[in-house]
Amino acid sequence: MKLPNLDSETIDRIIEMAWEDRTPFDAIETQFGLLEKQVIALMKREMKPSSFRMWRERVTNRQTKHLHKREFIAGRFKSQNQKT
Numbered sequence: 001m002k003l004p005n006l007d008s009e010t011i012d013r014i015i016e017m018a019w020e021d022r023t024p025f026d027a028i029e030t031q032f033g034l035l036e037k038q039v040i041a042l043m044k045r046e047m048k049p050s051s052f053r054m055w056r057e058r059v060t061n062r063q064t065k066h067l068h069k070r071e072f073i074a075g076r077f078k079s080q081n082q083k084t
Helices: 008-019 025-032 036-046 049-059
Strands: none
Touching: 008 025, 008 036, 008 049, 025 036, 036 049
């Protein structure tokens, strides 16, 4: 999968957002322009295999990582670093 050229600070922030339970993939897409598949590819490239497997198991089917699966919208936590 083709990933855009990103500096190390941006990669670190994307990884941080991907690990956060409350940050949906939609927020990463809005802020950095990466689709969920691209975030997964980035995580796979940047992480140790065991850490990647642990992360994938953690986010697979997690409702809070997908806005359309969330039961709540109003009052959700929003990081000061997050644009949307």
